[in-house]
Amino acid sequence: MLNPDLKLNPKLFEADAEVKATRAGYGEGLLQLGEENPNVVALCADLTESTYAHLFAQKFPERFFQVGVAEQNMAAIAAGLAISGKIPFISSYATFSPGKNWETIRTTIIYNQANVKIAGHHAGIMTGPDGATHQATEDIASVRSWPNLKILVPCDSIEGKKATIAAGETEGPIYLRFTRDKTPIITTIDSPFEIGKIQTFWTSEKPVATIFAMGYMLYYALVAAKELETEGIQVLVVNVSTIKPLDENALLSLAKQTGAFVSVEDHQVAGGLGGAIAQWSTKNIPTPMEFIGLQDTFAESGKPAELIEKYKMGKDHIKAAVKTVIQRSARL
Amino acid sequence: MPQELNEEKLKDLKNKANKVRQLIIEMLVEAGSGHSGGPLGMADIFTAFYFHILNHDPKNPDWDDRDRLILSNGHICPVRYATMALSGYFPIKELKTLRKINSRLQGHPHCGSLPGLETTSGPLGEGLSQAIGMALAGRMDKKSYYVYCLTSDGEHEEGNTWEAVMFAAKNKLNNLIQVIDRNYIQIDGTTESVMPLDPLKEKYESFNWNAIEIDGNDIKSFIEAIAKAKLVPDRPTIIIARTIPGKGVSFMENDYHWHGKPPNKEEAARALNELRVLQEKIQNE
Ligand SMILES: Cc1ncc(C[n+]2csc(CCOP(=O)(O)OP(=O)(O)O)c2C)c(N)n1
Ligand SMILES: [Mg+2]
Numbered sequence: 228m229l230n231p232d233l234k235l236n237p238k239l240f241e242a243d244a245e246v247k248a249t250r251a252g253y254g255e256g257l258l259q260l261g262e263e264n265p266n267v268v269a270l271c272a273d274l275t276e277s278t279y280a281h282l283f284a285q286k287f288p289e290r291f292f293q294v295g296v297a298e299q300n301m302a303a304i305a306a307g308l309a310i311s312g313k314i315p316f317i318s319s320y321a322t323f324s325p326g327k328n329w330e331t332i333r334t335t336i337i338y339n340q341a342n343v344k345i346a347g348h349h350a351g352i353m354t355g356p357d358g359a360t361h362q363a364t365e366d367i368a369s370v371r372s373w374p375n376l377k378i379l380v381p382c383d384s385i386e387g388k389k390a391t392i393a394a395g396e397t398e399g400p401i402y403l404r405f406t407r408d409k410t411p412i413i414t415t416i417d418s419p420f421e422i423g424k425i426q427t428f429w430t431s432e433k434p435v436a437t438i439f440a441m442g443y444m445l446y447y448a449l450v451a452a453k454e455l456e457t458e459g460i461q462v463l464v465v466n467v468s469t470i471k472p473l474d475e476n477a478l479l480s481l482a483k484q485t486g487a488f489v490s491v492e493d494h495q496v497a498g499g500l501g502g503a504i505a506q507w508s509t510k511n512i513p514t515p516m517e518f519i520g521l522q523d524t525f526a527e528s529g530k531p532a533e534l535i536e537k538y539k540m541g542k543d544h545i546k547a548a549v550k551t552v553i554q555r556s557a558r559l
Numbered sequence: 560m561p562q563e564l565n566e567e568k569l570k571d572l573k574n575k576a577n578k579v580r581q582l583i584i585e586m587l588v589e590a591g592s593g594h595s596g597g598p599l600g601m602a603d604i605f606t607a608f609y610f611h612i613l614n615h616d617p618k619n620p621d622w623d624d625r626d627r628l629i630l631s632n633g634h635i636c637p638v639r640y641a642t643m644a645l646s647g648y649f650p651i652k653e654l655k656t657l658r659k660i661n662s663r664l665q666g667h668p669h670c671g672s673l674p675g676l677e678t679t680s681g682p683l684g685e686g687l688s689q690a691i692g693m694a695l696a697g698r699m700d701k702k703s704y705y706v707y708c709l710t711s712d713g714e715h716e717e718g719n720t721w722e723a724v725m726f727a728a729k730n731k732l733n734n735l736i737q738v739i740d741r742n743y744i745q746i747d748g749t750t751e752s753v754m755p756l757d758p759l760k761e762k763y764e765s766f767n768w769n770a771i772e773i774d775g776n777d778i779k780s781f782i783e784a785i786a787k788a789k790l791v792p793d794r795p796t797i798i799i800a801r802t803i804p805g806k807g808v809s810f811m812e813n814d815y816h817w818h819g820k821p822p823n824k825e826e827a828a829r830a831l832n833e834l835r836v837l838q839e840k841i842q843n844e
Contacts, residue, residue, distance in 0.1 A: 297718065327682065360665075360666075360680070361682075
């Protein structure tokens with residue numbers, strides 16, 4: 228069942244459950260930070276409304292900088308602002324930032340430990356009809372290896388707002404990942420959120436597998452867990468809203484509890500959430516694992532729901548992965 | 560092969576450009592997402608390319624000696640798809656698959672999906688460098704093909720564009736002709752409010768390019784500019800094509816809000832009506 232301690236959305240599984248894009252949470256969080264801290268500044272590369280930076284730009288025009296279609300310039304200007312005491316938030320589509328400007332961020336923001344928050348929007352195949360050029364499906368892989376970077380992937384718009392605010396209040400470089408389409412609201416304003424903590428959103432008495440989900444894909448994982456329960460298979464579903472640093476203590480107890488893992492992410496299976504957990508578990512407590520995500524392929528144009536099915540990332544694929552992994556763990 | 564441009568031919572090209580515009584509207588309303596402003600503004604230039612300027616064979620898109628047409632600002636691909644279909648690269652009815660799952664017509668052009676695209680684009684500022692690579696290869700292989708690269712004003716904000724501009728001049732690439740869609744709009748507003756680019760002709764001239772400025776919705780001026788560009792022996796040429804974004808649909812013209820959205824059903828019907836009136840006008844000219 229949904230973990231009662233976390234005060235999650237009680238209407239989550241109802242047909243009329245509220246939906247909202249996680250990127251809206253970025254806009255609301257940034258606006259609130261702007262009100263609270265005059266050092267917060269924002270930059271955008273000709274995608275102000277798409278990345279919801281317009282809420283901040285309209286309220287604080289003197290603290291908003293339009294750089295034009297120039298993502299490298301945006302990153303380096305932000306580094307300069309941060310080195311001079313400001314707290315810059317930069318936003319674009321994730322394919323372009325941190326994609327196109329990857330090395331600029333690496334040197335001027337990460338290596339410098341400049342206090343810049345990088346918001347990558349339109350992540351994943353959820354970006355839909357624009358096609359693979361605009362669907363960031365390697366962004367986590369491309370930044371995860373940067374030392375001293377924190378990576379946050381909110382599961383819904385409410386958590387998106389909390390993550391943005393927490394990022395602004397935390398010193399150092401942080402990557403935040405957002406999606407374009409409206410997705411179910413899973414949490415409530417009363418749900419706890421903390422950078423570096425993963426939380427079990429679906430609990431069971433005798434779980435046989437743990438599903439780790441990232442971002443809006445958490446919803447599909449929860450639906451899968453609910454359906455599996457009716458089939459007599461009990462699982463845990465964990466919201467991994469911080470990909471880096473991984474919550475190792477929590478991972479250890481989850482591994483001991485179930486002995487089988489499934490990762491679920493709208494990202495390549497290489498180098499993302501699944502990769503991070505597999506690397507950790509191989510060292511600490513080797514655990515059979517299945518990986519839901521893009522299987523070493525680019526996706527294409529289409530409606531998000533169609534793409535999720537075609538690329539085998541939907542609830543039925545998650546259920547099948549759980550069944551496979553518990554057979555593997557039983558054989559051990 | 561390029562033919563002589565007489566009155567009859569010019570009228571035929573104007574008719575075709577109008578037809579391309581109608582196809583763009585039909586595609587976009589069916590897709591339910593995509594870009595309107597840029598594609599409509601560039602319909603005259605695409606028509607001039609595919610039906611007059613390019614040395615190409617729609618039935619043999621990989622032909623070695625073809626002229627290369629690189630679309631750097633990939634988001635305006637509906638105009639490329641419509642013109643390609645009209646000139647015989649693929650069936651016109653396939654246009655209705657734009658942006659849908661399993662389609663060859665990706666939301667931003669993917670060369671692995673559809674023959675004849677030369678390369679993949681969408682992320683801005685990357686086309687001119689690739690065009691340069693093709694022009695260099697053509698020179699090395701002693702080919703006589705031309706490389707035409709279409710770019711936008713918005714993507715001139717990318718540093719990569721200017722890296723390419725310097726390289727092309729240094730290497731005297733006279734087999735490279737860039738055409739910029741100078742429509743003065745981008746996503747967040749007018750180009751001059753987002754990041755001023757004028758004076759553009761002078762910028763290019765100081766970077767040692769040959770620069771020609773024309774009305775990009777005047778097919779005749781465009782074709783003449785291409786002919787002039789080919790006479791320059793030692794420099795790449797840019798044709799600064801001043802176009803009207805949304806051209807042909809009154810409520811879309813010069814309004815940056817139409818950069819990246821499709822018409823709804825009612826707007827599409829109005830747009831098609833206006834375009835059909837223009838079509839009659841062209842026929843009675
Ligand atoms: C590298 C990169 N950054 C951002 C974008 C998002 N984007 C798509 S079109 C566009 C505006 C570009 O201006 P322009 O090409 O002049 O637009 P148009 O005239 O067609 O309206 C932007 C910022 C992109 N495609 N690529
Ligand atoms: Mg423009």
